[in-house]
Amino acid sequence: MTKTQRLMELVQLLRCHRYPVTAQHLAEQLSISVRTVYRDIICLQQQGVAIEGSAGLGYLLKSDGHLPPLMFSRHEIDALALGLDWVSRHTDAELKSAAQHALAKIYAVLPEHLSHALDHQSLLVATRGEVLFETHLPEIRKAIHTRNKIILRYKDLKEATSTRVIWPVVLGYFDRVRLLCGWCELRQDFRNFRVDRIEEIQASDEVYPGTRFQLLKRWKDYHQLREQNGYREA
Known part of the structure; x- marks a missing residue:
């Protein structure tokens, strides 16, 4: 070197x-x-x-404004292409469009030998075998960014329906479910909600106290403490 x-x-x-x-x-x-x-x-x-x-x-x-932008390596291109391909295939229309625009911007600044590699990717993401429930995701993401509370009508795994006011903090993308994590005013604790079991969602005009970063840190500390105490999610 x-x-x-x-x-x-x-x-x-x-x-x-x-x-x-x-x-x-x-x-x-x-x-x-x-x-x-x-x-x-x-x-x-x-x-x-x-x-x-x-x-x-x-x-x-x-x-590092005095230095030219660093160019992506071949491995970084593989990682970006694979990740954006996953987003294009496994998220809702809003994020799919964002992934496609991001890939176009990356493609525009690559030298020829790397853009050729991007055109002929050998790392592929499997297509979905079924259509996953993607309703409500844009509204949830917006509420996370703006710190707005959201009101859910939610049906749990026992088919019991309840109304919850949630401070949304994390949206988890798993293979077959999407999981909303947030502070539940009813339980006065952090709770997880499967997005496909949300029957209705409404964004409140009210914002929760503190910053999003403070709430995210509380959520991370909460899960770290549970792991230290030997708790594992079912």
């Missing part, structure tokens, strides 16, 4: 981290010495790349 390639790989590693990462970790990922990482960081900083931090504390990339 040349020094130029190593510097580009270092920038890419820093791009992947939202929080400071140690020189030791960077050295292990690049199979180089920690001392070389220190030298490369200084070199990048001298070229105008905004890297903050210091030895012993870690480094964080604040801006």
Whole structure:
């Protein structure tokens, strides 16, 4: 690996981290010495790349506007194409259209040898053997982004129907079901709801308190605590 390639790989590693990462970790990922990482960081900083931090504390990339955009590797193209193909085949019309537009944008900036690879993918997603229930998904995603509470009329697995006010936080895409996760005002706890068992959904004008990120952190902490206590989802 040349020094130029190593510097580009270092920038890419820093791009992947939202929080400071140690020189030791960077050295292990690049199979180089920690001392070389220190030298490369200084070199990048001298070229105008905004890297903050210091030895012993870690480094964080604040801006790489002085560098040209990094091109996708062949493996990254495979991952993007496979993921977008899955979205096109296993989600609702709104996300399917978004995936197709995203793929077109990626295709437009690729050099010829990579666009050729995108045209002739060998990694394929199986088509669905049945039409999955996709109603309500756009409304749920919108409510997640805008922090609006939603009102559900829901029929559980015992065929009992109830009305719930939910603070939506996560929409899980599984092979055969879509799962809405959120804070349930009735139960005063986080609950999961199968989207195909939602009989009616209505977005409320009321937003839940706090930010979406705070609610998402509470949900993650909730599940982490349950796992630590030995609980597993049925």
